[in-house]
Amino acid sequence: MKKTLVISDRFPLPEKFGSDIRTMNLARYFASLGSVDIAYLSDLRSGPVQAQGAGEDLEKDDIFSGKYCLQKLEYPVSLRGRFGISVRGFPYPVREYSKASMEKLFALIEFGGYDYVLVRYLRNTAGFFGLSQVAKRKVIIDIDDVLTQSLYDTLFTPTNNALRMLFRTINKVLLAYYQTRCVTVFGACLVCSEKDKSDLWGEQASESIFVVPNTLGMRGSGELPMESGFSRRHVLLFIGALHYQPNVSGLLWFLESVYPLYRNVYPDAGLLVVGRCPLPEVIEVCARTKGVELHPDVPDVIRYYKDCRAVIVPLLEGSGTRLKVLEAALLDRPIISTRKGVEGLDVVSGVHFLEFDDGPSFCEAYRTLSDETTYDALVTRAENIVRQEYSHGALSTSMGEVVTYVDTRRASSLAFSSRSHAPAG
Known part of the structure; x- marks a missing residue:
């Protein structure tokens, strides 16, 4: 039997959000x-805060032996x-642990008898x-x-201050170096897609980098009975963490540049x-935009x-x-999604989803859903590819x-260590 320690930002139950x-x-x-044991940050909304009201479902899903x-x-x-x-x-956003937490982590990892230590996110590897x-x-x-790709700029508030801009440029270089060190020093690194792997390391990607695709959690096809959305009125659905800058930027762009023409x-x-956690600008724009419910x-x-007819993913x-x-x-x-x-x-595009990049292309994509055969075919083909390529079986094979x-x-490390400490002669 193997033993694993998971290190995470949040206590991930109940699993309502993508990261969880x-x-x-x-x-x-x-x-x-x-x-499996878990170590998580107590200075975020986690653990006991999330668990309130979860009742038997949380107890049923809680697989962690130690917390x-x-x-x-x-x-x-x-x-x-x-x-x-x-x-x-x-480099930002890597943050140091407190002295007591760092000592606790070192003791767990070095002497806790774990075969694997899974660290969710680069930012939790400090020390x-x-x-x-x-x-x-x-x-x-x-x-x-x-974080070193298009997400990097979303870590900071906009600025015209020359010193701050210089710091952010230097910090990005240091973060990229930190990322590379992690790939070369630790046992393995995981990314979500082949594109991420290629964009980061090209054809010379280290053998220690593995693509482990996202899959859905406790929900699966057939578990939640759904009627066809074809006969629903023209209601769209946007779902995502509303404090996560790519979601916020994409939603605001959609409401300003696409939604008016759609209406x-x-x-x-x-x-x-x-x-969850909508930023003030999200609350404000939703409140003043006709037909939008937050x-x-x-x-x-x-x-x-x-309640919706189609789902939008307007990420940039x-x-x-x-x-x-x-x-x-x-x-x-x-x-209906942007390419990003x-x-x-x-x-x-046109097989599993409909692509758009502005108001006219969105309306054109949505117009194709007026044909019930097209509507049903998109739904069926998308479901089929998710079940084939993004199933729990795919994750298990990758892991x-x-x-x-x-x-x-x-x-190999243990064998080398043993030889290094063997007495001479």
Whole structure:
């Protein structure tokens, strides 16, 4: 029996959000190999806060044998402080753990008897380069969102300050270097798509980088009865974390540049905006835009799928693969998306989804859904490819390759360590 430690931002139950779904998918894989513990940040909305009201469902889904709360140090407010921490080896958004949490993590990783340590996100690896060589080999970093690509600028508020702009440029270089070190030093690194792997490392990608696709969590085709959305009125659905800058930017762009034309063509049109922690600008624009309903922090999104005719994914930046696309495909709703919104997924415009890049192309794409045969065909083909390419079986196959690789490298490290410490003669 194997033993795994998962290190995460949030306690991922109940799994309402994309980050939690991926964490639990990976944790369930490791649970199939043996026991799983979790260490998560107590300075975020996690653990006990999320668990309130979850009741029996949380208890049923909770696969973690041990739970450890961690804390991180506050990131410096001043530009000088931020520059200083970056050149010390912690480029933003990598944040140092508190001394007590770092000591706890080191003790767990070095002496806790874990075969694998799964770290969700690069930003949670601060200090890990100080682990022993053998311990480093059992660390698996799930890079997930690749911050050094189009997501990087979304980490910061806009500025015209020359010094801040210079710091951000230097920090990006340091973050890219930090990312490369993680790939070369630790046991393995995971990304969500072949495109992320290619964009980051090209044809010379390290053998320690593995593509592990996103899959849906506890929801699957057939588990939630859905009627066809074809006869629904012209209501669209946008789902996503509303404090996550790519979602916010994409939604605001859609409301300003696309939605007005859509409303002109379909006067009874509406848009349901569903997500957690909406930023003030999201609340404001939804409140003043006719036909738009904002539903923040809802306990379950299924009713909103039932009320819509199509799902929109108006993303202009980001990386990885979109769980919202997979969910829509399994809940019998056609997807209208920008190219960036489906990037990393093996889908074809006009076959599995409808592509748009401005108001006219959106209206043209939506108009094709007036034909019921086209509507149903899009839904069916999208569901089929998700079940084939983004199933739990696909994740298990990918992770099987990861753990085999990590086991082999770790065995080599142990053998080398034994030879190095063997007495002479």
